Amino acid sequence: MAGRVLRASIPIVLLVAGAASIAAGVKFNTHEVLAQIEQKQSAPKDLPGGPSAMWMQRGTAGQQGPQYIATWLKETEPQLIQEVTVGGLRLAEGGKIERTYSGDTPSLCPT
Amino acid sequence: MTTSSRSGVVARLVRWRGWIQAAFLLVWLDPLLLRLHTVCSPVFHCYSCPLATFACPIGVLANFSAIHVFPFLAVGLLVVIGALVGSLLCGYACPFGFLQDLVGKIPTPKVHLPGWLGYTRYAVLGGLVLAVPFFWGEGHPLFFCRVCPAGALEGWLPNATKAAIDSGVFVWANPLKLGVLVFVVVAMFVKWRPWCTLLCPLGGIFGLFNRGSLLVLRYDGHACSGCGQCSRLCKYDVLPGGNVNNTQCIRCLECTKCEAIRVGCALGRGSNGEQCGPAGAIRQRRERKGSRLYP
Known part of the structure; x- marks a missing residue:
């Protein structure tokens, strides 16, 4: 009898744990991702040492290319899943997560 | 169930x-x-x-x-x-x-x-x-x-x-x-x-999860004649004769064509077949015939 109750309770416990894990992933599992965001306006000038220190200009000198600024984005787990499906995330030095691309999202995973 | x-x-x-x-x-x-x-x-x-x-x-x-x-x-x-x-x-x-x-x-x-x-x-x-x-x-x-x-x-x-x-x-x-x-x-x-x-x-x-899922395969020893049909039905070399809920099984359910193996629910009554299978019955039959365990 006890064995039967134990065997019956295992899938129930697993179901509850799995559902809790899904809920935790959807609601609470957010991570900061370092991303290069295209900036349409001019670079901020009053943030020495801040994100504007990482301001960069793409394209050759003398050309007006898109401008990108490094910024931290909070991404939920579904967003992280979408990012990894195109190989869009990697672990940077210091254990931080960063995007592997700037601008448009790649269409395919590089592997 | x-x-x-x-x-x-x-x-x-x-x-x-x-x-x-x-x-x-x-x-x-x-x-x-x-x-x-x-x-x-x-x-x-x-x-x-x-x-x-x-x-x-x-x-x-x-x-x-x-x-x-x-x-x-x-x-x-x-x-x-x-x-x-x-x-x-x-x-x-x-x-x-x-x-x-x-x-x-x-x-x-x-x-x-x-x-x-x-x-x-x-x-x-x-x-x-x-x-x-x-x-x-x-x-x-x-x-x-x-x-x-x-x-x-x-x-x-x-x-x-x-x-x-x-x-x-x-x-x-x-x-x-x-x-x-x-x-x-x-x-x-x-x-x-x-x-x-x-x-x-x-x-x-x-x-x-096969041993701990709601859907389980049950082995009915009374219905088993030890003919080894379940093992022959399994194309994937899982040999359900040993354990009908083993980890190698992909649950194609082909073995349920055998009368001794049924699909059931873990919340239902009866053995869920975790530690048993028709191996014993098959072995006895093979030993009587003087051949090895599985065909």
């Missing part, structure tokens, strides 16, 4: 298995072009496939391991599916398994390998899916997606072909990935479901 294997539902499921697998392709192959890549599917289907509705759970596990993030969503989904039906989706819904079943129908001689080789799936899971990405990142040549045959077949091949048509340049996959693909494709001709039974990490995960 027990459903007799001779009752309509399970018998029809088994009879229509090929069509059920084909119908599931409509879910995984994104006919509505939804591209729901924020959600994992519970099957082995590469998200680089131009027709992938969902993200591959193994690809997500490997990539999350590489960025040192615990994938609550993917793990939760696998646990829920595993707790409900164990590895039933391997047998009835997985597109890569369906492909292997189709190739396996080509009448070539099939080899039978020992069931314990199925434990290599856990080496693949622990090594290529979790450890290599965690310690060496996604750039390592043994990162799982870089050697995955489903990724090669469903992702690289159509995309490289499309790129070749567009630009005239065919980009080859890395040699290791190509080698694994060729090996698996050749193996499909000589063994039923070689990837699923020997190497698939997702099948390994779902297999762990």
Whole structure:
């Protein structure tokens, strides 16, 4: 009898744990991702040492290319899943997560 | 709560298995072009496939391991599916398994390998899916997606072909990935479901739930004559005679054609067959005949 109750309770416990894990992933599992965001306006000038220190200009000198600024984005787990499906995330030095691309999202995973 | 294997539902499921697998392709192959890549599917289907509705759970596990993030969503989904039906989706819904079943129908001689080789799936899971990405990142040549045959077949091949048509340049996959693909494709001709039974990490995960899922297979010793029919019905070398809910089983339910094995619910009455199977009865019968355990 006890064995039967134990065997019956295992899938129930697993179901509850799995559902809790899904809920935790959807609601609470957010991570900061370092991303290069295209900036349409001019670079901020009053943030020495801040994100504007990482301001960069793409394209050759003398050309007006898109401008990108490094910024931290909070991404939920579904967003992280979408990012990894195109190989869009990697672990940077210091254990931080960063995007592997700037601008448009790649269409395919590089592997 | 027990459903007799001779009752309509399970018998029809088994009879229509090929069509059920084909119908599931409509879910995984994104006919509505939804591209729901924020959600994992519970099957082995590469998200680089131009027709992938969902993200591959193994690809997500490997990539999350590489960025040192615990994938609550993917793990939760696998646990829920595993707790409900164990590895039933391997047998009835997985597109890569369906492909292997189709190739396996080509009448070539099939080899039978020992069931314990199925434990290599856990080496693949622990090594290529979790450890290599965690310690060496996604750039390592043994990162799982870089050697995955489903990724090669469903992702690289159509995309490289499309790129070749567009630009005239065919980009080859890395040699290791190509080698694994060729090996698996050749193996499909000589063994039923070689990837699923020997190497698939997702099948390994779902297999762990077979003993603890709501859906269970039950062995009825009173109905068993020890004829070994269940072992002969199993094409995948799982030998349900030993344990009807073992971790190697993909739950195609073919063995339920035998009167002694039934599909049931863990909440129902009776033995769930965890530690028993018809092996004892088969052994006695074989010993009487002076032959070995399994035919």
